[in-house]
Amino acid sequence: MAHTEIQNILEIRDLKVIYKTDLEVVEAVNGLDLTIGKGKTLGLVGETGAGKTTTALSILKLLPSITGRILQGEIYFDGEDILKKSEHDMQSVRGNRISMVFQDPMTSLNPVLTVGDQIAEAVQLHNPDMSKEQINERVAATLNMVGIMPSRSGDYPHQFSGGMKQRVVIAMALSCEPELLIADEPTTALDVTIQAQVLTMIRELRDRLGTSMLMITHDLGIVAQTCDDVAVMYSGIIIEAGTAEDIFLGDKHHPYTVGLFNSIPNLDIKSDRLNPITGLMPDPTNLPKGCVFAPRCNHQMEICLEARPGVFEEGTHKIRCYLFSEAAGNSKAGVDLNAE
Amino acid sequence: MNHQKVESTTVDSFKRPSQTKEIWRRFSKSKGAVIGFVLFSIIAIMLLAADFIVPYEAAIKQDFSQQLAAPSREHFFGTDGYGRDAFARLLHGGRTSLSIALLATFSSAVLGSALGAISGYFGGKVDSFIMRSLDIFMSVPDILFTMAVVYALGANFTNLLFALTLAYFTNYVRLVRSQVLNLAEQDYVEAARAGGSGSTRIILSHIIPNAVGVIIVNTTLNVAKIILYESTLSFLGLGMPPPQPEWGLMLSEAREFMRTAPWLMFFPSAAIVITAASINLMGDGLRDALDPHLKS
Secondary structure (H helix, E strand, O other): OHHHHHHHHEEEEEEEHHHHHHHEEEEEEEEEEEEEEEEEEEEEEEOOOHHHHHHHHOOOOOHHHHHHHHEEEEEOOOOOOOOOOOOOHHHHEEEOEEEEEOOOOOOOOOOOOOHHHHHHHHHHOOOOOHHHHHHHHHHHHHHHHHOOOOOHHHHOOHOHHHHHHHHHHHHHHOOOOEEEEEOOOOOOOOOOHHHHHHHHHHHHHHHHOOEEEEEEEEEEEHHHHHEEEEEEEEEEEEEEEEHHHHHHHHHOOOOOHHHHHHHOOOOOOOOOOOOOOOOOOOOOOHHHHHHHHHHHHOOOOOOOOOOOOOOOEEOEEEEOHHHHHOOOOOOOOOOOOOOO | OOHHHHHHHHHHOOOOOOOHHHHEEEHOOOOHHHHHHHHHHHHHHHHHHHHHHHHHHHHHHOOOOHHHOOOOOOOOOOOOOOOOEEEHHHHEEEHOOOOHHHHHHHHHHHHHHHHHHHHHHHHHHHHHHHHHHHHHHHHHHHHHHHHHHHHOOOHHHHHHHHHHHHHHHHHHHHHHHHHHHHHHHHHHHHHHHHOOOOOHHHHHHHHHHHHHHHHHHHHHHHHHHHHHHHHHHHHOOOOOOOOOOOOOHHHHHHHHHOOOOOHHHHHHHHHHHHHHHHHHHHHHHHHHHHHHHOOO
């Protein structure tokens, strides 16, 4: 079954992740489906707490071992189910075939090791046969690639600016030429100018190395600039997914996506207030029985509160909402579209 | 084309600066560290060359015509209650004292740090097991514990080393564990894990280097403590077997003649203080030299 669609570098099916503590169970990811084609970039969009980072950590099997649990689902990476791999096998996947760029470059570099040593570590780990000279060469080449002089490889992270640190982090992630790069809000901690530089660089490197990418962000602008496909996540569920065109230009949208776009201030129209989605995300320890967005939705119907909606598909565009289920002809319940 | 050329030249001319050189440069910048280093070097050279300065014979030969002699040209530091030359005893005793102190400090630091790192990093059951075992260990008073070990195994160099290691490793465990609990939560540890590093590698190359500052400070403080602890054991008759000299033993023997021959107490005490101070100074300098943030 896994081998039928090998053109997908990553395929997540019905993933469910919880964090369990003595006091409560947090349902972070609730039946998530996600696909990234080879060489494609998928933007995973959602607000804080939607489960984006949890999804990323699940792909690397790096959930906190004491609390995090993957309850069900399959994660196929290049045709193999990652969840069935042993910890030992995973170590040779991490950093080598899948690598990750973390959100905050200020804290994701070890302060007492030189940047050269930190990049060399990743290279050496996955290429044990390489000689010291070869490793040094690779380190120099990688630094060159992200636009840092190799002569600075003996410097410590605190001697670099924020943008340069993020370049180093990206250099580390790309040093073994991974097949999949997970970028978890790689520019959130940077200011706008540096953000633009880093994004341009990520785009260039991705195109040059042919790496597939999962770009996690809450910035729709970044998605528009970098991604081929987009998945909108809310409360651990993909509520809308499709190509960038589907999301940015399509005419059918999940009410949440509409709300997201409406909350971006429009430069051409003078307005006194921002236009946010009212309310908060549901408490992940106590999710609603029906659609997770229903409590904040202004198209809410009776059925929305009773059962989770199915997926409405139109070409590459998928929406998980009752508003469209009848139109698609796979209605689970008789919904009156005009009831509003 | 041109671009390619530039790239290759930079790759060729790129050379990593030597880490050791860099650390030494920063170390030698601190006055205290250099003073400590010089003092310690002098002490170390004197102790290593003790046989050429005064023969070991002089340290154990009893001469009752020379009992409790004051410092003179013949006996630099005077003689003790058995007429043995205090200078010779100090030099030869220093070899034993210092080697036990350094080795015991080293082994307790390694053992304690390793257990502390494992405990803090893995947490959960491993942590509980190590820390509860440690509690049992610590509930027995140090001195009683050491005495029991030495008494059971017999007083000699190896057993003394063993006993002192067991008495001192406990505070490293707690110290390093508390550091590691904090360090293991850092993003760069997560990043290292995402890069495919295993636990051993993460502990050795990411966590320990960040905790090395506190370990070094604690280590240098411990050297002096252990020298004094040895003297306690000697006082109780559980130190190195006589007539072998040792600083702690000399101190406890001198106590008897504190009023009549105070120099007997002065010189070994001074030796302990100077050694301890020089090691502490070096430790401070080393800690600063190893901290890249202070690099100027």
